Amino acid sequence: MLFAGDAYRRYQQLNGSMLTGLIAYRMFMLVVPVAVASIAIAGYLNDVGQDPGFHAGTTLGLGTAVADLLRTAGQDSHEHWTTGALVAGCGMLLGGYGLLSGLHRSFTQIWELPPARPRRWLSAAGEVAAGFLVLIVVILAAHGLHSSGLAQLGVAVLVTFVAVFASLLGLSLMLPNRAAVWSDLIPGAVAGSVLFTVIHEITIYVLPRRVGELSGTYGTLGVAIAALLYLYMVGFLVLVSGFVNATWSATKRNPNHLQPPSDEGRPI
Numbered sequence: 001m002l003f004a005g006d007a008y009r010r011y012q013q014l015n016g017s018m019l020t021g022l023i024a025y026r027m028f029m030l031v032v033p034v035a036v037a038s039i040a041i042a043g044y045l046n047d048v049g050q051d052p053g054f055h056a057g058t059t060l061g062l063g064t065a066v067a068d069l070l071r072t073a074g075q076d077s078h079e080h081w082t083t084g085a086l087v088a089g090c091g092m093l094l095g096g097y098g099l100l101s102g103l104h105r106s107f108t109q110i111w112e113l114p115p116a117r118p119r120r121w122l123s124a125a126g127e128v129a130a131g132f133l134v135l136i137v138v139i140l141a142a143h144g145l146h147s148s149g150l151a152q153l154g155v156a157v158l159v160t161f162v163a164v165f166a167s168l169l170g171l172s173l174m175l176p177n178r179a180a181v182w183s184d185l186i187p188g189a190v191a192g193s194v195l196f197t198v199i200h201e202i203t204i205y206v207l208p209r210r211v212g213e214l215s216g217t218y219g220t221l222g223v224a225i226a227a228l229l230y231l232y233m234v235g236f237l238v239l240v241s242g243f244v245n246a247t248w249s250a251t252k253r254n255p256n257h258l259q260p261p262s263d264e265g266r267p268i
Contacts, residue, residue: 007240007247010110016239019106023235026095026102028228030132033091036084037133042074043081096129097121103128103238107175110242116176124174131167138163139200160200165193168241175242179249188245192237199233 010016042052053071057064077084100121108115142156142163168189172179179185 006250007243010243010246011239014109016236016243019109020232020235020239022102023099023106023238024228024232026099027132027231027235030092030095030099030129031227031231033088033095034133034136036091037088038070039073039077040081040084040088042070043077043079043084046074046078047081092129092133093122093126096127096132097125099132100125100128103171103175106239107177107242110239110246111176111178112246113176113178127174128171131170135163135167157197157201161193161197164196165189168192168238171238172241172245177245177249179245180252184249184252185245187248188241188243191244192241195240196234196237199237203230 045052045055051071052074053067056070057067105115139160142159169185172185172188173182177185
């Protein structure tokens with residue numbers, strides 16, 4: 001309880017909700033070119049005679065609203081999907097740069113480090129964008145296993161946990177930290193992965209229906225609202241991993257760090 005309380009205190013002191021909003025916004029700016037890439041893929045599938053809506057709705061289980069959007073997008077972009085793919089690649093590099101900047105600033109504050117400009121901006125931004133895309137693909141592939149049986153459900157949960165754990169650990173190694181050894185970054189990756197997996201499994205059954213309701217009421221804006229809410233949750237879990245690791249490292253450096261205040265000297 002003392003450990004969780006100290007992590008929460010750090011979150012409150014650094015205005016964690018504002019940092020979460022920053023990361024969610026930067027992720028949204030990376031999701032935009034990812035959406036363009038999905039439209040380019042839908043156009044390619046339509047161009048070769050396949051139905052992108054079927055793959056999205058049935059194979060990946062993303063719901064009828066997303067399936068209808070991709071089906072329409074594929075019909076509209078089948079002649080220009082190569083241009084869309086090129087634009088998506090450039091946009092993902094820029095979006096990765098923005099996300100890396102926001103994460104670097106946030107983790108510098110979480111670990112109470114002096115501001116410093118990170119090295120290898122371009123390559124690091126490409127790594128963040130590529131990792132983000134791979135994570136989405138893996139989670140979507142795992143998502144498609146949920147309707148295949150209990151054993152496949154277990155595999156999907158395990159794949160999701162491992163993919164998120166590897167992503168959080170990789171981010172923690174890339175971003176500013178004061179960990180003495182790399183293994184000090186494992187607790188935050190485990191905490192973030194467990195929370196993400198639990199919440200993700202819940203949203204699998206809630207989000208597609210919610211997206212359908214919002215898209216029916218607000219059109220494409222409804223899908224954007226649902227995406228922002230989901231990204232805010234992901235941004236919060238990324239910060240949770242950072243706060244857990246910072247608290248863990250501070251406790252290792254000073255074992256008395258989490259001791260409750262003494263009653264000595266208090267007025268009776």
